[in-house]
Amino acid sequence: MKQDIILSGVGGQGILSIATMIGEAATQAGLTLKQAEVHGMSQRGGDVQSNLRLSDGEIASDLITAGTADMILSLEPMEALRYLPYLNKDGWVITSSSPFKNIPNYPDDEALKADFRTLPHVVTVDVEAMAKEHSMPKCANVILLGAAARYLNILSVEQLRASIARVFGSKGEAVVEMNQRAFDLGYAASEI
Amino acid sequence: MEKKLLLGDEAIALGAIHAGIRGVYAYPGTPSTEITEYIQRHPLARERGLHSTWCTNEKTAVEAALGVSYAGGRVIACMKHVGLNVAADAFVNSAITGVNGGMIVIVADDPSMHSSQNEQDSRFYGKFSLMPVLEPSTQQEAYDMMEYGFELSEREKLPVLMRIVMRLAHSRAAVEVKETARELQALPCAKDAAGWVLLPANSRRKYAALVEQQPRLEELALHAPYTRYEPSEEEKPVGILACGIGYNYVKEAKEAEGKFNILKVTQYPLPTELVRRLAAESREILVVEDGQPFAEEIISGMLSADYPVKGRLTGDLPRTGELTPDSVATAMGFRPERYFDLPKEVVSRPPALCQGCGHRDVYTALNEVVKEYPNARVFADIGCYTLGALPPFRAIDTCLDMGASITMAKGAADAGVFPAIAVIGDSTFTHSGMTGLLDAVNDKAQITVVISDNLTTAMTGGQDSAGTNKFEAICLGLGVEPEHVRVVVPLPKNMEEITRILREEIEYKGVSVIIPRRECIQTLNRKLKQKKAEKKS
Numbered sequence: 001m002k003q004d005i006i007l008s009g010v011g012g013q014g015i016l017s018i019a020t021m022i023g024e025a026a027t028q029a030g031l032t033l034k035q036a037e038v039h040g041m042s043q044r045g046g047d048v049q050s051n052l053r054l055s056d057g058e059i060a061s062d063l064i065t066a067g068t069a070d071m072i073l074s075l076e077p078m079e080a081l082r083y084l085p086y087l088n089k090d091g092w093v094i095t096s097s098s099p100f101k102n103i104p105n106y107p108d109d110e111a112l113k114a115d116f117r118t119l120p121h122v123v124t125v126d127v128e129a130m131a132k133e134h135s136m137p138k139c140a141n142v143i144l145l146g147a148a149a150r151y152l153n154i155l156s157v158e159q160l161r162a163s164i165a166r167v168f169g170s171k172g173e174a175v176v177e178m179n180q181r182a183f184d185l186g187y188a189a190s191e192i
Numbered sequence: 193m194e195k196k197l198l199l200g201d202e203a204i205a206l207g208a209i210h211a212g213i214r215g216v217y218a219y220p221g222t223p224s225t226e227i228t229e230y231i232q233r234h235p236l237a238r239e240r241g242l243h244s245t246w247c248t249n250e251k252t253a254v255e256a257a258l259g260v261s262y263a264g265g266r267v268i269a270c271m272k273h274v275g276l277n278v279a280a281d282a283f284v285n286s287a288i289t290g291v292n293g294g295m296i297v298i299v300a301d302d303p304s305m306h307s308s309q310n311e312q313d314s315r316f317y318g319k320f321s322l323m324p325v326l327e328p329s330t331q332q333e334a335y336d337m338m339e340y341g342f343e344l345s346e347r348e349k350l351p352v353l354m355r356i357v358m359r360l361a362h363s364r365a366a367v368e369v370k371e372t373a374r375e376l377q378a379l380p381c382a383k384d385a386a387g388w389v390l391l392p393a394n395s396r397r398k399y400a401a402l403v404e405q406q407p408r409l410e411e412l413a414l415h416a417p418y419t420r421y422e423p424s425e426e427e428k429p430v431g432i433l434a435c436g437i438g439y440n441y442v443k444e445a446k447e448a449e450g451k452f453n454i455l456k457v458t459q460y461p462l463p464t465e466l467v468r469r470l471a472a473e474s475r476e477i478l479v480v481e482d483g484q485p486f487a488e489e490i491i492s493g494m495l496s497a498d499y500p501v502k503g504r505l506t507g508d509l510p511r512t513g514e515l516t517p518d519s520v521a522t523a524m525g526f527r528p529e530r531y532f533d534l535p536k537e538v539v540s541r542p543p544a545l546c547q548g549c550g551h552r553d554v555y556t557a558l559n560e561v562v563k564e565y566p567n568a569r570v571f572a573d574i575g576c577y578t579l580g581a582l583p584p585f586r587a588i589d590t591c592l593d594m595g596a597s598i599t600m601a602k603g604a605a606d607a608g609v610f611p612a613i614a615v616i617g618d619s620t621f622t623h624s625g626m627t628g629l630l631d632a633v634n635d636k637a638q639i640t641v642v643i644s645d646n647l648t649t650a651m652t653g654g655q656d657s658a659g660t661n662k663f664e665a666i667c668l669g670l671g672v673e674p675e676h677v678r679v680v681v682p683l684p685k686n687m688e689e690i691t692r693i694l695r696e697e698i699e700y701k702g703v704s705v706i707i708p709r710r711e712c713i714q715t716l717n718r719k720l721k722q723k724k725a726e727k728k729s
Contacts, residue, residue, distance in 0.1 A: 011543065023197060023364070027197055033364070033365065033366065034363060034365045035363060035364040035365075036359060036362065036364075037362045037363065038362065039223065039225075039226075039307075039362055039653070044543035044544060044545070044546065044579065045541075045544045045546070046541055046542055047540075047541040059365075060440045060441070060443035061440045061517045062365075062437070063441075063516055063517055064517070065517040065518055065528050066518045066528050066530050067528050067530040078537070078538055078539075078541075079541075081534075081537070082534070082538050084533065084534060085533065085534055087532050088531065089531040102544065103542075104583075105539050106539070107538070107539065108537075111537045119532070
């Protein structure tokens with residue numbers, strides 16, 4: 001079994017911390033993992049992505065082949081669409097619905113929505129609004145991870161929840177609890 | 193053995209610590225920076241007092257590293273591919289002096305130019321300096337090759353070049369690592385002056401010996417631990433020569449299993465014997481290598497003219513850009529299927545200067561003044577502030593290499609351009625700008641140099657900058673007149689003062705330096721966060 005995930009967003013949004021949480025869960029579960037990141041210039045508010053590959057067997061390439069990704073997990077809607085050529089025909093798109101408009105020619109909201117309607121498996125969650133509503137402004141990415149958990153077949157919800165405890169463990173119980181609550185909120189919002 | 197999840201860069205760093213290095217010498221550069229940063233943070237490196245502070249540039253790094261080797265220690269020098277151009281004088285000559293303690297120069301190439309100005313392939317440097325070159329394909333190999341590389345270096349008395357590419361440097365995987373580190377290497381200090389003083393008479397003798405050593409280096413590459421020949425069960429199939437990370441993309445094409453003869457190369461000089469075997473047992477050869485067509489050119493010259501060799505030169509793989517599993521599968525005859533197109537709404541999202549960044553205020557002021565001079569040209573440099581080329585600023589006219597802002601402005605001023613303005617960052621100025629400023633002072637060139645000082649090497653993530661607190665003294669020492677070294681604080685509220693000073697200094701008929709100084713917003717926020725966390729605990 002394998003799961004190839006493209007994580008995407010805008011530099012500074014925190015896609016790498018999502019990768020860390022999934023990676024931690026995968027390592028604990030004894031899975032093989034490869035995770036390609038982009039550092040450097042593109043982190044300054046540009047588009048960023050990370051290829052995260054999980055498998056119970058060997059993984060050869062650090063990069064995911066076009067047409068084979070099982071999931072696009074994105075903190076930004078246009079950035080989710082950017083990687084559609086990588087998605088396999090049964091793949092899932094799990095994305096934040098809040099646009100990050102730092103360019104003058106950002107596409108029209110309705111046009112983006114229309115693009116999402118053409119996809120067979122898509123979950124859009126307004127993680128920014130949820131984070132604000134529940135007074136957890138820094139937890140948007142964990143809410144998104146919760147939303148993805150339902151469709152990440154290679155790891156169980158419990159395994160992912162436990163990894164949050166380990167990743168945030170050093171920051172104290174209150175931070176762990178808040179992040180697990182964020183995770184649960186995302187999970188609940190992802191039912192379609 | 194224990195398993196750790198490591199970036200390729202981190203695997204190299206840990207491999208080096210475990211192999212008993214005395215230190216790392218480096219200048220930050222994507223994608224090589226994390227090697228040194230890992231060593232800076234590592235508890236054993238701290239306990240052992242390993243050298244890991246940043247060097248002023250790649251040339252000083254390689255020279256200092258060679259000094260450690262001379263003294264009998266093991267050492268690494270790290271840089272990005274274009275950094276090797278800066279270090280080239282020291283690097284190439286270090287193959288002539290040879291080494292005492294083991295020395296590995298690690299160079300991270302950036303095919304596709306994710307964060308660079310070109311996609312030069314460092315293996316060419318290995319070839320023309322006649323040095324052994326290692327090219328790992330995985331994080332595990334990168335870790336293991338450190339101890340191997342040091343043994344190779346000490347046995348052959350030569351520096352070793354390890355070439356990696358961005359995809360390995362910045363990709364994470366589980367690596368089996370040793371639980372204990374080797375003792376610090378402590379060979380007796382070298383003292384053979386005839387071998388270390390490169391007077392022509394000595395150099396000729398040493399160079400002849402180096403040339404004579406080449407067949408043995410090739411023999412070593414033939415038996416290198418990760419280089420191997422994987423024959424197909426089919427009669428005369430297509431053969432694949434896969435270098436470094438290219439091998440992973442070949443193996444990713446699952447349909448291809450057993451259908452190709454594969455020669456995996458991880459060490460150079462290219463093992464001719466294995467290449468000839470691959471050619472004899474295959475009907476054609478596809479060369480899969482990330483970067484430039486290095487092996488492809490060599491084997492095309494090695495085999496008979498009618499033997500079909502395919503790769504980047506023949507267009508079977510794209511001539512430019514990094515390899516991908518898609519391009520490699522396609523070259524192997526499997527076209528990956530795509531199910532969804534890129535929607536036409538998706539537009540590019542280029543990086544930009546951070547909100548609140550001092551460079552923004554510098555460009556706002558500069559743009560206001562420059563529009564008063566129709567013939568003004570702004571010569572910029574390498575760093576975050578290169579982003580001043582993009583909207584909304586569009587403030588710079590050139591960016592070539594580290595340090596070229598000052599020297600190009602000087603040349604342009606010599607040829608009559610007025611005003612000729614240079615914009616350079618603090619770290620880039622000490623890296624390669626100081627010597628150019630001396631040229632300008634000596635010629636009394638009419639240029640205005642803006643050293644936009646944010647107290648850090650920001651583009652690569654906020655490493656210490658060599659010249660912090662020394663810029664006024666450096667400029668005065670190089671001969672810039674005291675009344676033409678001006679310091680300002682780049683903030684919107686100071687716009688009137690900054691533009692006035694810019695105008696005054698542009699009109700001055702000589703070299704003037706304006707230093708807008710305000711800490712990088714990223715490093716500042718990080719420090720504030722840290723302080724907050726410390727208060728809490």
